Amino acid sequence: MNTVIAFIIIFGALVFFHELGHFVFAKRAGILCREFAIGMGPKILAFKRNETQYTIRLLPIGGYVRMAGEDPEMVDLKPGFRVGLLLNQDETVQKMVVNNKDRYPNLRVVEVAEADIEKELYIKGYEEGEDQLQTYKIARDAVFVEDGVESQIAPWDRQFNSKKLSQRAMAIFAGPMMNFVLAFIVFAVIGLLQGVPTQEPELGELLDNGPAAQAGLLEGDRVQQIDGQEIDAWNDLTSVIQQHPNEEITMTVVRGEETLSINVTPEVQDIEGAEIGIIGVYSPIEKSPLKALSFGAEQTYFWTVTIFDLLGQLVTGQFTIDALSGPVGIYKSTEVVAQSGIYYLMRWGAILSINLGIMNLLPLPALDGGRLLFFGVEALRGKPIDRQKEGMVHFVGFALLMLLMIVVTWNDIQRFFLQ
Structure with a gap:
């Protein structure tokens, strides 16, 4: 049940912020927004406020903001009607x-x-x-x-296609943009509440019964040397320790007014086939609003680059479609992450938010990036592409995306339930 609740909260937050970006900038441009929907398929909850209907729908595979003029208007009053x-x-x-x-x-x-x-x-x-x-x-x-x-x-001046190209593009781009904003906010909150790791060569929290704790090291010890090698930053400390799995090392630390030499033997940990040494200690942390904001920006940038790198590997064939996960895979991953604590769950949600933003910016039909691509062509041509042709391209693209979703979901079911 906890996993279900966590999944619903994370999914709801990601889709809500994404659609909120579309909604806010569409309203700023004066576009009539008929519906703000979370999910797809049949309605399970709906209410109307002002001119917009807000709905929650059954299938957790996205959401949308229905803007006037994107689809043919409701009734055409022809002569004789x-x-x-x-x-x-x-x-x-x-x-x-x-x-x-x-x-x-x-x-x-x-x-x-x-x-x-x-x-x-x-x-x-x-x-x-x-x-x-x-x-x-x-x-x-x-x-x-x-x-x-x-x-x-919807009078013409309140329809999507009546607006300037820049306003239409911003209303579409704002969805993915808000996913990056959400990720930044979540990472910043984590940094503010949990603290931000620093590069000081100082021991943070120690794991119970880890090599460091068993050797007599304490939180707050400042490491000066390891086996005579000068240690100036946290990365220096971890690098030396990782190079000595299951080998005794001598750490020179400053504790208060004392300088101590303590022997510790890093235990072996296997990372993707490589054996490294660890001593069971976290880096020191610092709690500061400015550091938290910096941490939010750094983490958002890091995961954005990482996800783009993974996409590049998919394009070059370094890993296949079988490695992709859909809603089922995300649910199972959320189940694992939720067991590690709230901060891990928040971090997972932020990563998913960045992933959603990047996926939507891909220049593929039916995605926000595909629509932005058409706007780019419109800017170069000086006039929009025929709406029926564009609509057909998006329809075919949506059908292919649904097919991909089915394939990925089936792979998830086989991976998690049929093996």
């Missing part, structure tokens, strides 16, 4: 009822002669039993009502 109009006190259309008009007793049923519900915002038509053409002004926040469901109209 019969629609019920509900006017407000200013005689402006507030609701347009497409069917089930008998539920609204005060409707004016109009046969449409001409309508513009994007730019000029009007309807011209004939009321029942009237021969005179009437013109009705549509409110900017008017809604369609179909089968009892209300959907707000």
Whole structure:
């Protein structure tokens, strides 16, 4: 149960911050955001605030912000179409009822002669039993009502494609960007609460019954020499110790006013087939807000470079698709990490956030990076690519991504449950 809760919290946070980036910058650009969704598939929870519906959906495979204009708008009022109009006190259309008009007793049923519900915002038509053409002004926040469901109209200036290229690009880029921001915040919080490792050649926390503790070393001992070799930084200390697995070494340490020589034998640890020495001691830590911010930036940069390096290895064939993990693999990894403590779980969440940000920036159809690639082509051409062609490319890309997700998930199931 703890793993399920940890997985839901981590997944929810990653997707929430990603979609929050899209949402905030879309709203800043004046785009109408119809829905803010966490997850995919059927709704399990929904509520509406102002003009946006917020939903949590069943399948934990992503989320989305549905912006007006990204898909074809809801209803096209063509000539001959019969629609019920509900006017407000200013005689402006507030609701347009497409069917089930008998539920609204005060409707004016109009046969449409001409309508513009994007730019000029009007309807011209004939009321029942009237021969005179009437013109009705549509409110900017008017809604369609179909089968009892209300959907707000989107004037052209509130649609995604009406905005400048820079605004559209920022609304898309902001999603991955927020994943990096989240990772930075989490790493900084870890640094603030747990402390930041320093390069001082001083012993931090010692493991119980580790070689260092058994030899009589204490937390706070400052190492001057190992076997006569000068030690100036933590990296010097670890480097020398690693070179002497199962070999006795003499450490010269300063403890208060004393200088002591203590013999210790590093135990052997196997790291990817190589044997190194360890003595069971952590590096010293320092708690400082500035150090924590620096630690957050350094860790975010380190893991960004590391993940890009792994992607490069995937492209060059140094490891195959079998090494990739999907939701099942991430769940199982979360189960292992959760057993190590809250800080490890926070670090794991930050790494996943960076991974999500990078994956979404890849120039592949259906991903944010693919959409940014189309914006780049638009900037070079001076005009957008045909929306139907772009939509087809993204549709095919999404289908291929779903296929990849199925393959990766099946590999995870075989790896964790069928072996």
